[in-house]
Amino acid sequence: xxxxxxELAQKNDRKIVFLIMDGLGGLPREKGGRTELETARTPNLxxxxxxxxxxxxxxxxxGITPGSAPGHLALFGYEPTQYPxxxxxxxxxxxxxxxxxxxxxxxxxxxxxxxEGRITDRRAGRIPTEKCAELCEVLSAVKISGVExxxxxxxxxxxxVVFRGKGLSDHVxxxxxxxxxxxxxxxxxxxxxGKRTAEVTAEFVRQALGLLExxxxxxxxxxxxxxxxxxxxxxxxxxxxxxxxxxxxxDYKGVARLVGMDVVEDLADLDAQGRxxxxxxxxxxxxxxxxxYTDSRGEDGDFDAKVKEIEKxxxxxxxxxxxxxxxxxVTGDHSTPAVMMAxxxxxxxxxxxxxxxxxxxxxxxxxxxxxxxxxxxxxxTTLIRLxxxxxxxxxxxxA
Amino acid sequence: xxxxxxELAQKNDRKIVFLIMDGLGGLPREKGGRTELETARTPNLxxxxxxxxxxxxxxxxxGITPGSAPGHLALFGYEPTQYPxxxxxxxxxxxxxxxxxxxxxxxxxxxxxxxEGRITDRRAGRIPTEKCAELCEVLSAVKISGVExxxxxxxxxxxxVVFRGKGLSDHVxxxxxxxxxxxxxxxxxxxxxGKRTAEVTAEFVRQALGLLExxxxxxxxxxxxxxxxxxxxxxxxxxxxxxxxxxxxxDYKGVARLVGMDVVEDLADLDAQGRxxxxxxxxxxxxxxxxxYTDSRGEDGDFDAKVKEIEKxxxxxxxxxxxxxxxxxVTGDHSTPAVMMAxxxxxxxxxxxxxxxxxxxxxxxxxxxxxxxxxxxxxxTTLIRLxxxxxxxxxxxxA
Numbered sequence: 180x181x182x183x184x185x186e187l188a189q190k191n192d193r194k195i196v197f198l199i200m201d202g203l204g205g206l207p208r209e210k211g212g213r214t215e216l217e218t219a220r221t222p223n224l225x226x227x228x229x230x231x232x233x234x235x236x237x238x239x240x241x242g243i244t245p246g247s248a249p250g251h252l253a254l255f256g257y258e259p260t261q262y263p264x265x266x267x268x269x270x271x272x273x274x275x276x277x278x279x280x281x282x283x284x285x286x287x288x289x290x291x292x293x294x295e296g297r298i299t300d301r302r303a304g305r306i307p308t309e310k311c312a313e314l315c316e317v318l319s320a321v322k323i324s325g326v327e328x329x330x331x332x333x334x335x336x337x338x339x340v341v342f343r344g345k346g347l348s349d350h351v352x353x354x355x356x357x358x359x360x361x362x363x364x365x366x367x368x369x370x371x372x373g374k375r376t377a378e379v380t381a382e383f384v385r386q387a388l389g390l391l392e393x394x395x396x397x398x399x400x401x402x403x404x405x406x407x408x409x410x411x412x413x414x415x416x417x418x419x420x421x422x423x424x425x426x427x428x429x430d431y432k433g434v435a436r437l438v439g440m441d442v443v444e445d446l447a448d449l450d451a452q453g454r455x456x457x458x459x460x461x462x463x464x465x466x467x468x469x470x471x472y473t474d475s476r477g478e479d480g481d482f483d484a485k486v487k488e489i490e491k492x493x494x495x496x497x498x499x500x501x502x503x504x505x506x507x508x509v510t511g512d513h514s515t516p517a518v519m520m521a522x523x524x525x526x527x528x529x530x531x532x533x534x535x536x537x538x539x540x541x542x543x544x545x546x547x548x549x550x551x552x553x554x555x556x557x558x559x560t561t562l563i564r565l566x567x568x569x570x571x572x573x574x575x576x577x578a
Numbered sequence: 579x580x581x582x583x584x585e586l587a588q589k590n591d592r593k594i595v596f597l598i599m600d601g602l603g604g605l606p607r608e609k610g611g612r613t614e615l616e617t618a619r620t621p622n623l624x625x626x627x628x629x630x631x632x633x634x635x636x637x638x639x640x641g642i643t644p645g646s647a648p649g650h651l652a653l654f655g656y657e658p659t660q661y662p663x664x665x666x667x668x669x670x671x672x673x674x675x676x677x678x679x680x681x682x683x684x685x686x687x688x689x690x691x692x693x694e695g696r697i698t699d700r701r702a703g704r705i706p707t708e709k710c711a712e713l714c715e716v717l718s719a720v721k722i723s724g725v726e727x728x729x730x731x732x733x734x735x736x737x738x739v740v741f742r743g744k745g746l747s748d749h750v751x752x753x754x755x756x757x758x759x760x761x762x763x764x765x766x767x768x769x770x771x772g773k774r775t776a777e778v779t780a781e782f783v784r785q786a787l788g789l790l791e792x793x794x795x796x797x798x799x800x801x802x803x804x805x806x807x808x809x810x811x812x813x814x815x816x817x818x819x820x821x822x823x824x825x826x827x828x829d830y831k832g833v834a835r836l837v838g839m840d841v842v843e844d845l846a847d848l849d850a851q852g853r854x855x856x857x858x859x860x861x862x863x864x865x866x867x868x869x870x871y872t873d874s875r876g877e878d879g880d881f882d883a884k885v886k887e888i889e890k891x892x893x894x895x896x897x898x899x900x901x902x903x904x905x906x907x908v909t910g911d912h913s914t915p916a917v918m919m920a921x922x923x924x925x926x927x928x929x930x931x932x933x934x935x936x937x938x939x940x941x942x943x944x945x946x947x948x949x950x951x952x953x954x955x956x957x958x959t960t961l962i963r964l965x966x967x968x969x970x971x972x973x974x975x976x977a
Binding site: 574 | 606610638642647659663664668685915920922923946949
């Protein structure tokens with residue numbers, strides 16, 4: 180369908196905003212109760228919903244729990260199953276690393292191991308980003324014959340490494356055991372193609388453990404998401420959009436870069452995102468505003484804190500509306516119910532607001548209210564199409 | 579899916595009627611207001627809706643604005659993106675021109691140009707059909723070596739030309755600049771294949787301008803929609819249906835012919851359509867009854883007039899019901915909101931009425947009411963399947 184959309188896309192000055200609350204969808208805390216979003220006091224969202232068309236969306240498909248990258252790809256109009264993106268690439272793009280074709284990017288967690296090499300903390304006591312940067316400097320001493328190694332901090336205990344050289348491939352399995360009390364896996368090729376890279380990785384780990392010796396709690400590295408750059412047509416090429424991302428967290432900037440968006444750097448919070456939005460308003464027509472902490476508090480299992488994060492976004496909304504977007508979509512990239520402390524497959528509520536549509540009588544922005552909205556449950560990839568249509572950016576199909 | 583349907587299709591005497599109001603879907607005229615259909619007094623449609631299953635459909639996909647031909651193809655069960663139909667073919671089929679494989683059909687508008695050859699009126703003051711027919715006679719004097727030229731009137735200022743000869747192709751761009759104050763484009767091939775046809779077209783235009791000299795306001799021709807006949811399996815072959823079209827306008831007869839329907843000619847209005855329906859009732863089992871003026875009044879931006887056209891169809895409904903169709907579908911091929919004065923992407927309300935179904939509590943045939951109906955928003959291509967099923971024309975799938 181995106182080939183059809185590409186042929187119909189027409190440019191104009193209308194502005195589309197996607198306001199994304201990460202992990203927005205939730206579940207009731209107790210039987211008969213309300214979800215996080217249904218609990219939150221959201222007078223501004225409710226007022227917009229009353230003039231909107233509402234529904235729920237599934238980013239990948241019914242019953243599929245989306246990771247953050249595919250969840251966002253769907254929102255940006257890309258079928259996630261067609262464009263698998265490894266975690267390593269997301270990390271590299273997120274920090275703006277100039278990834279080249281055939282580079283292999285890998286997410287690295289600094290971790291803590293005991294004297295026997297068993298992992299005791301998969302996040303090295305959540306060391307701060309500055310510490311992470313310092314350790315990446317230390318690891319830049321790693322030398323591997325025929326391979327360039329780029330080690331970079333991401334955030335907190337998260338870093339990434341890129342291997343560049345001949346004969347490398349991303350066919351390598353994670354070394355992260357996803358558990359404590361056990362040793363990391365030895366690097367292992369998942370196909371013949373990955374053998375050289377598995378050897379390179381083993382050598383990297385060997386040298387890294389030497390360099391990190393005595394640097395407790397960050398005395399080990401866990402590697403996952405071996406990935407090469409996928410080929411994805413940009414939102415400019417596909418939809419004629421000039422997009423820009425206003426996100427605090429690196430991973431979301433990474434996905435945005437991958438689909439050709441500009442990225443505003445150094446945004447600390449919603450206030451900063453709002454100020455930046457005003458600055459880039461004139462030069463773009465697609466705005467991706469991302470709020471991370473709804474997901475974080477869901478992952479923490481903190482229902483009330485997630486409610487508060489939603490209320491923060493509600494309080495932010497009027498300043499966004501003042502800019503007068505022609506089309507506003509408010510939704511999430513997946514559900515993260517606090518009661519599950521994890522991403523889930525539950526569909527995510529959305530509203531789309533524009534001049535020419537049929538308000539569907541939804542007076543409260545919530546999961547159950549949106550389920551009774553005009554659109555029912557739709558694929559997440561269709562939201563961008565609706566937005567393009569309501570911004571008059573799609574020509575008529577056929578005579 | 580149509581391959582599956584084809585294998586399941588079974589014939590019986592049950593009658594299916596598709597009553598299509600062109601451009602039926604609408605939008606509220608003012609904030610908080612009702613759409614054209616919601617405004618119209620439709621006691622008969624409302625009564626049928628109360629015994630029906632209702633929903634909304636998107637002929638091509640969410641956010642895609644359908645042209646008339648693809649909108650109808652979807653209603654007849656054909657995925658419009660799989661069967662692109664050029665405007666020229668629609669025009670030729672519409673007037674019953676016996677198009678052959680490899681013919682190139684082109685829509686021609688008579689237009690007005692000034693002394694410098696700049697277009698001042700793209701519709702030549704909307705000359706009547708008789709004038710158009712007279713001018714087509716004049717242009718039948720065009721002679722091009724190795725090419726047969728068939729010039730025929732369509733309606734008002736609209737005509738069509740068919741080029742028949744060796745080495746022709748539809749890979750030629752429109753000469754219609756879609757604007758006034760500028761000259762028409764010179765005929766240009768869109769690929770190597772189209773070169774000969776572009777030359778033929780240039781010669782056609784050269785001779786036509788000579789023949790039309792002094793015939794102001796129709797002293798120029800604009801050409802668009804160069805097209806060859808696509809290969810589409812008929813509704814008989816796919817669904818086992820013997821279909822017939824009862825339409826006033828040529829283009830809709832054209833699409834109906836393309837999918838193998840019989841066509842009743844010379845129908846002036848709904849009364850004539852109703853009388854013709856009785857005559858063809860015994861010999862067919864699929865009846866396509868088309869009302870054009872809902873779309874026309876929407877395109878005019880005349881909300882109240884569109885409301886009246888809907889009410890006319892409502893008044894027509896009882897005479898149709900007297901025939902006792904086994905399945906009745908009432909819907910449109912796309913939306914044409916008067917406030918937009920154009921086709922739009924908004925989903926179109928539908929009802930399906932038959933003996934064995936679950937009335938869903940819809941008591942008013944309207945966009946918002948149908949959104950709360952049993953089916954939600956479905957692809958337009960699925961309506962024919964529902965109709966076949968409810969007419970018991972589809973066998974069980976699998977043991």
